[in-house]
Amino acid sequence: MAVSNQVRHVTEIEQVLDGQQSQRDATVVNSWIRCVSDYRLDPSQQVPAHIVSPQCLREHRQRNERLIHIARHGLNELFRQVAGHDYVLLLADNEGVTIDYFGDSRFESELRRAGLYLGAEWSEARAGTCGVGSCIVTGEALTIHQGDHFDSAHMPLSCTAAPIYNPDGHLAAVLDISLLRPPGPKISQNLALHLVRQSARHVELANLMHEQRRGWVLCFSRQPAFLDVDPEHAIALDADGRLVGMTHSACRELAALMGCSWRQPRKLLGQPISRFFQTDAEHLARLARNREPAQRMLLATDNSSWYARLQGPDWTPLNQSLSLPSRTRSNNAEPHPAFAELHWGDQRMAALLQQCSRVAKTNLPVLLQGETGTGKERLAQAIHTASGRPGAFVAVNCAAIPESLIEGELFGHAPGAFTGAASKGRAGLIESANGGTLFLDEIGDMPSNLQARLLRVLSEGEVLRVGATSATPLDIRVVSATLHNLESRMASGDFRNDLYHRLAGAEFWLPALREREDLLPLAQVLAQKHAVNAQLSPEVTEFFAQYAWPGNIRELDTTLRFALLLSDDHRLTLAQLPERLLRRVPQGLQRQQSCSIEQAIAECDGNVSAAARKLGVDRSTIYRHLRRKNPTN
Template sequence: MTFMKHDQGTSGIQEIYCTINRELLSRERWQAILRCKQDFLQNEAEDPSKYPYMDQEVAASWIRSRRRGVNPYSVVTNSNLTPEELAGILNKNRRLIDATRSLADSFKEIIMACGYILYLFDKNGVILLNEGSLESFASLPEFDSRTGLLVNEDSEGTTAHELCLRLKRPVQLLGPEHYCVAFQNSIASAAPIKNNNGQIQAALVFVSQPLLNTPEEETLRKIGPHSLGLVTALAVVLETQLRLNMAGNLLSEANEQVSIYQRQIQIANDKFITIHSALDTALNCMDEGVVTIDPNGQILHINPAGMRILKLRPDEVSSRNINEFLGSNSCLMLLAKKGENITVEERLLVGNDRYFYHINIRPVVQQSTQDLELAVLKFSSEKVSAQQNNKSGSMAVCTFEGIVSENKDFIKGLELAKRFARSPENILVTGESGTGKELYAQAIHNVRCPQGPFMAVNCAAMPRELIESELFGYEGGSFTGAERSGRPGKIELAHGGTLFLDEIGDMPLELQAVLLRTLEDKQIMRVGGSRYKKVDFYLIAATNKNLYQMVKENLFREDLYYRLSVLTLTIPPLRERGNDIKLLSEHFIENYCRKHGWNIPRLSPAAQKKITEYQWPGNVRQLQNTMIYAVNTVQGDVIKPENLPDFILMETCPLKVEDIKNGNKHVGDMLCLENLEKAAIETALLHANNYVPDAAEILGISRSTLYRKLKDYDIEY
């Protein structure tokens, strides 16, 4: 079986490429297939796909035909359709039949001289038209016409048109490849005919006159390429003619006279110019930048707002490429080529400045190939500097692969989180401070919507009077100190991505009702605003508090709790993770040293014992900061107990409680937990030069927790 590649695009029939291997049209192959056919018909156990020279598609069709009980010695000669069914089919395909008959008349001399029979089949195998003489086929009792017969794999087995329609490409069958013996001395070539939507609606077939049982090489090489090339070319011409006829019919219906037609073209052209001018004017009035690019990123058109964003002059637009302004890790062009309508957050490199923009990608693709023709990019007018973006926590760098553990219970919870990540429902992550709740949130985000923004909000760290404007944004002039142009809130900036609300238990009750309405309606109104704006985001909330108990105590809204806790994950504290303490210690040491290019020290058994015995109230975050402290104080290649922070050494002191009670009162006072905690805080402040955020990081606790403890212990800073 041989075939041509035959493509049809939106702008017309494209280039036709034909490759026919000489070995496929050899006398040797003909004879081999004929022997295989004879063995196959005589022995039901024969598998034709194992024979040399056999095409696998043909072999599969033979097997299907035999299973369906098709008689290889029978030819469809009687109509298997009712007159009403046939009339409906012919009427439905009238334009196709007329165009094919007209085309056949033009090539009738060639068809007759070559002894071909031309068939036109609809997509179901009904013969709509046949031209040429059937007299040379002795097995066909009716010589006039076979029009109206349903010929498919169920009735005649393997045929060129059946494989052509099934494989959606031009096909040529050598005589013995036909399942029906009546055609085993003929070469049949078929090509698909597509409609305006690129769907196959029919097949055009040339069947040669019967050849000798085994034709000569020269005959095969003349008939094969000639008939396949001719039928494919005619199919292309026919598709073009049908489109032209359809266009001509539409034009003739709309234009009774040539002068009117020309006038309408002129009117349409004037309207096109007007619409283009209006569109250009509309784009010029937009505050948001709009850039049109080709598949390579070359800028085709840009409005004035876009030129301001990219700092371009009108005379240099056509020579610039959007890739010049994107970071090396940008996925914008990849998403555009995939044909995805999506909004992404991209970093723009404009001169020496770095800005983050929300860019709406609208690709325009070819209908037949789905290849990108061009893409329209809309830049949000609200840019966020890289520094502001990092402060807002909008970079999700952690993945599930980066979370380290050997603890069975922890790994079980991690697998559950991976399953939850594939769900669109809200997720509540619970656990003590420092257990890695935000890492879980980032990993879930990088599974759900890695191309979207990740907006992290710590509900405990924001002042009560500002949290609403931070979450929902505000319009210009809403309150004293508000920016003139207004500012989007974290929820609005999370559109198309994930909103992570950390310490959700500290959210004011009055604001919980507003958040609940946002989750239900998926829309927000800025502070001082008058209209709602649609938002689409995933929500992940986290807390180290018992929200269920808070609901009982009327400290947290019950309806919001059940909305947040559709899927709940609980992260165990580090002290319950067994050998993970040692594993994570070594992991943090190695990562920190590799980052700075230092030699990697090892933990001494004594230091490891201290680390294992400590309870780690600050959990993983505290352990990481402890290892950083140890690496920075180590002398040599071994971390010893003296390289660990004082609070670990004091808490892991081997003195017994009874000894302390009965012994030196000074020692008892020194080892009191409150005194140890106060000493640890004062030490951290000393190391951080009284800068609270750094001190909180050293201690492995949140800033809000540290502020509270500073007030409790009356520590000045």
């Protein structure tokens, strides 16, 4: 760093200490004062980054092993989002020691020198004003940008950090995202600040859920749309409805309701739910996820409205849960985690997945029926995962393979079985699934001559390759799927009755998307898989709830991907939906959208670019509307 810059920096700190006004944030000014008065740091002395010893790092990591494990998925996702922008992610414990780290290996030596590395200590007492250290002291999310740092050696850096709190309300760690050479002013890191806040909240929620996996968790949000997908706040309750844990955002809300400081979490723990909300333990069961979010309203003691979701070991009132017979509890055991993301509050799907979870652990063949796009293959994969079978999951689309090739593809062939056959022979798809699961998709389209051969495989437990004289023993689990009505196909002679009974040891019908209660939460989940900050406008959610979805989940996913490509800010409006869907938009929604666009154009004196910015849409959205309104222009 140039000497003149360092001198100016030291002079600025001295002026602050003399009581002069500063353009820096109050957080930075207060930290500078602490650095001199409390830690006796000298701003004119550059202190090299401190990396703790390997033994010391092991001790810090061991003390925080569970948190590191829980946070790892969220940190991986956050690093994926910022990949290519040269950010470094640090997870530091409550003493400021970096216990987990994500960075580009190409810059490892430079990052290590800067202290953006595993084992670096970033406490204020050692490093002065910095993202991690100042976050630990204040307990708030913040950005320490370039000259905000106390030590001039850190002035090239921009560090944005957010605190992660334990369920008991005390600081557990700090998540920091830093740049070696940040572009532009401090405001350029606002997105980074949003991302670390969001990631820290997700880690806190995951930690609370893990700690209370056999207990009760109440999630609550101001709006119902994202309650079942990404709740704002969450608290844990014991069997009597008393507070035993919380996320930090919930701590702040409850402290405000109780009239105390969020920095005194002990005052909140142990309080009954009625101290914060106009309810009690006996009536909380009505907030179970199998009801529409909008029907789960909860009034706080200050009469503010919230939407809430209760989840726990069963749906009986809390004060009865500890006395339930053990057999009742086992009957309500949660399905295998492999089924976790296949429903988001639909009661029918929840019951179906509960049954599938039990069947998965057996060798019973499974037949899945339902319209195209309802998720039959994903369910088949979940059944395979939950089964614990060591072999592969082999999927065969019986409708996609030409009839002339399907026999060889399914059953394989012996050496020299036909012209062009592999000299050493080849295993078929059925044999490839040995020890695992064979998924026969569109089984209703299998040619009749092959149905007989498949029946023999299932009944004999062995497969005979084309041209072979001896069979290969098999240990396979068969899951098949179809969108056809197999009963009518059997009646017409197109499908063998005996094969049907071999396949349908357990038979499940997947509901169409238009019939599911969790359509809107599912849409939000799918949207956020394509863009983490995706939001659906009220008009879009209203349209999604009314649309028939003939293509089901597959159509919904494709629609969301297309719409997100047209959206600059990932907030979806009706204008971004495909034309084929827009033609089916109810007239009331069309008029509402049209009025909004025309009003924006009028308010912007016909300036399309300004109107697009006002509405938060791309200019092409405005132009498409104008073309639809005046097709001759």
